[in-house]
Amino acid sequence: MCKILKNPAKIAMMHVGVIQRRDEHHMTTNQGLFLCFDGNSTPSQQPAAILDLLVEFSDLFEEPKTLPPRRDQDHAITLKPGSPPINVRPYRYPTLQENKIERMIQSMLESGVIRHSINPYSSPVRN
Incomplete structure (x- = not known):
């Protein structure tokens, strides 16, 4: 395992589930999958099937090497005019x-x- 993945100590438990979106009549309109990573687990606690997936798709779990690409839309949080920054210590x-x-x-x-x-x-x- 350590020879295949670059940072096996950083692997987290992965939970896969199904999300169903329903309309106002409670009929299923579409489904999707979600992934949830639990950073508190260790590789030895993970099921073999999950470890196999992590190895097979290890290129998808690489740490980013650059910032994400620019988007067409910039997002901002509009504050009340004249609001001073909150004074927080580093x-x-x-x-x-x-x-x-x-x-x-x-x-x-x-x-x-x-x-x-x-x-x-x-x-x-x-x-």
Whole structure:
């Protein structure tokens, strides 16, 4: 398993179910599947069928290497005019993790997975 998947420790339990949408007369109009990932489970807790699917479709579960493509529609949350940003302190983290976090952030910035935020409402991990 470890030789096939890049990050087997990050695999989560996957639940598959069916969603039925009903109209006002309670007749089924269409169906769809949903996936739910439980990040608390470990690979050893997963059924063999799920592990087989994860191996077979491992390319679908790769971590992104870039930002998603631009969309035709930009989305925004409209606030009351003149609303000031909420004053929130940045997230705290142990000093021992500081260098690791800085390297991870720099790596993601360079690879294009994340970008600098200019949002006054954001709460960054670092300054």
